[in-house]
Amino acid sequence: MSYLILCDSGADLTDELKAKEEVIKVPLSLMLGDEVFVDDENLDALDFLQKMKNYPDTPKSACPSPEDYLKHFEKADEVYIITISSKLSASYNSAKIAIDMYHEEKGKNKIYLIDSKGAAASQTLLANKIVELKNAGANYDETVKGVEELNAKKQTTFVLETLENLRKNGRLTGLKAFIAEALNIKPVMTTDKEGNIIKADQARGINKACALLADLTAKHAIETGSKALVISHCNCPERAEKIKAMLEEKHKFEKVDIVPTGGLATLYAAEGGIIIGC
Template sequence: MSYRIIGDSCTDLPKELKENEHFRLVPLTLIVEEEQIRDDETFDQKMFLSKVKASPHSPKSACPSPEDYMKEFDYDGDIYVITLSSNLSGSYNSAQLAKNLYLEEHPDKNIEVIDSRSASVAQTLIAMKIKELIEGGTPFDKVVEKIHTFRDNIKTKFVLESLETLRKNGRLTGLQAIIASALNIKPVMGATPEGTIYKLDQARGIVKALITMAKQIEQDVLKPHERILGISHCNNYERALFVKEEILKRVPFKDCFIVDTAGVSSLYANEGGIITAY
């Protein structure tokens, strides 16, 4: 089985997959004020969060170049690339351009670029499913077909501790953010089928918001005994454990894993944020 699964650095992998020879991550660049921070193994989450908190401006991200992706294509095997939602980043377009350029010189190469239409652990679930299909003997064309169907059925929900990043990047007016902060209102967010972000619900206080999210997962999950629950947290493992307990006492998922957010996911989630996908 000769294959490589390439994720952009918004793919929050568990340690065992980071160390798996079949997996590669292509880093985005995070920008706080004028400083550029590479989202790779050198990323310092606590330092990044402190810089974001101190800055009056919204942090930004820059997607990998086509050349960054093409470097990972020089491999004797099938290539699968997973990117964060094309509605949130140019990473997908960059990877697609890299594929087209590479195939001009290597027309017989099998390369598939998958727009996750989500982020973080949703990308991880796609990567894990690709691995499962390949190791089950599924040929390239069938993997491509099955993984797009799998992607279309993933649901992503998340709860933010702070609305500050949304305020800074213009998704909320300053007044909305101030009122929400004063009333301790925490939004429960989700991803649309197209990969955009929208508000599902809200609650007063982080605990109530997390429980609200767990109840919503219970209501809309299909065939949970066939699904894996992914949970990523931004610098709050205890909160992730609480979410895991609240969800699993309601829903019999086949399996569950918890990971800490890398750079891009930390940018979106902000400190204390929790992201779920299933």
């Protein structure tokens, strides 16, 4: 049976995933005022980052339309859709509308929608799992079970140089005023079981925050028995490598991927941001 993995562009795909014809990125749109960027394979994320730095107002994003998902459903017998957390974007709802439209009109294919309850590296982790299961010969039901088990136990954790874009775009609803910029306090963030962003801990300075990020991730990996890790970085590959080294001292991973952020994660993480899916 043929299959497709549709990832909205919140996912930071590895080169391996990009090379697979079964993996398709469904792009969001990014806006700097009247200038619109399609977050697809043609977007230069570093160029976008620079333009964002020079933009004085709040950058915005818009989710794919239902048609952006719907047009791919006939391309395979099984379709797996991985979206950024439904608490952070309407991408999940857009995909759900597309599925409802398809089932009402045709409905012959098996389509499974996965709310990653995370973003970036966390979505990539799920895509890797589907490919792994399919390479092992898993059928549709086995694949759904395997990816849901991972989704239930995985964790998205991140450290950013600044939370300003998240705050301005309303992605930190309910967040208490714990950020002390003058004291150089860097929060370590995670997502709850519903996919909302919450604070896990905090440290003074980015280096201590990254060490704390590694500690929290390693603890989670040990508790869940995780052997796979994805690290997304926004224009800071050396920082990502250092965190990888710290993690590998604490826990044995079978697969570690380091990937640069795509457009959407770049918009919210900004330069220096690290996002881990484990």
